[in-house]
Amino acid sequence: MADHAHKLEIFRGLIKFKSNTQKIWGVLLLLTIVTAVEVVLGIYKPEALMSPSMTPFEGGLGATLLNITLSAFIYTKSLNLIFIVLTIVKAYYITWDFMHMRDETKSLRRLVVWTAVFLICYLVFILLQEGGYIESVYTNGFVKRDF
């Protein structure tokens, strides 16, 4: 399989490795650092990151739309948002470099990634939305739970 060429640069060409083996170790280093950051943040839980970074906008339709657009910053704790972003970073490098997605044709890449990403976002949105709604019914409705 001599015709099997690997793309050796990551970070859009910022780092270019000399061989495929070297790239693998480089990506391992990256994944280890990201995991270490997650673990340290998870243990110490810095006070500053324990609340959302923005407060909800108030008044009018514009504010509601802004709240929806920026919901990740308004309703998610900064720490959790960091964890989710770092997870996606790790997933990207595992898929692109360990699973060689970087070397596949654009069409195969899109077949796999776009399909999965679209369906997962759709599912997660619906279920979390519904879960939040049921929570509001429990909290604001007359459901007794403290017994």
Next chain:
Amino acid sequence: MDSTVVSTGTEGKTWGGGNQPLKASYGKMMMWFFIVSDALTFSGFLAAYGFSRFKFIDYWPIADEVFTHVPFLHGQELPMIYVAFMTFVLIMSSVTMVLAVDAGHQMKKNKVIWYMFFTIIGGIIFVGSQAWEWATFIQGDYGAVQTKGGNILQFGAYKTIDGEEVFKRVAVEEFAIAAHSDRTQHQNKNGLWFVDEGALPAFSVEDVYHGLEAHPNILVRTQTINEEGEKTVLSREESLAQLKANGKRYVKGANLEVNEYGTPLFADFFFFITGFHGFHVLSGVVINIIIFFNVIIGTYERRKNYEMVEKVGLYWHFVDLVWVFVFTFFYLV
């Protein structure tokens, strides 16, 4: 005898067949499509977990207080450490797998063998760690009382550590006063033969209550998460009143029915999702072992390509990929 049409007049044209627009072999492409469907299965589970968690957002157990154990370091509270180790083991075995694939491309049989071997070892360590994690979770550590409404009441006391007042859980065994009980376990040999019941709890709620009365420093902690993101600790009077009015049974550890750390849903999802993932790791190890022996007997050397290693590699990396998400949503967020 030339009854079938063999020539369609489209040879060499785009739709004449023999094209590989994705430039990937059939097997590799199908592995990718399987991975997509499996990823959707896992996201279904994780999204369902998110659904239940959002439903009980103010009552959900705090993972840092549940998974605090590390083998051989008994009695120390070290949240995250062991699971971080497990994550690292899995990432490491992913690396040896991709190195095996790379060696396969260069037709270096011995290197493939060694890298596959390390991958399998990594997988076995991971599954073993997961089994240990399960066992620890099932066994539990402090015990709690379940209320009539299915809530959990935990016990603890304020202690001063490094000049700071912190709430530390106290094991029910340490303060409960076990009274003599006439109640024996109902088995089908000593009662109705068609009815059975599980082992009786070690303490009755009465025992726990008497113990609580006798130890004025011990307080009850509820499932409710307060403004500071911590579980609410009741005052002394509230503690006694709550246990007296609502306590139903003593529970220790976690299973599909009860969970001393909080809502049983947490335990259900934990067992189901990590179990499903662990089963993937196990099957991955088995498939890896098969391919490992195929490499040793030289199947791919004769075939003159190691694509099979690449295909199981895809599956193995996928298992790692899923774990990255399980790790985040179960232990971090």
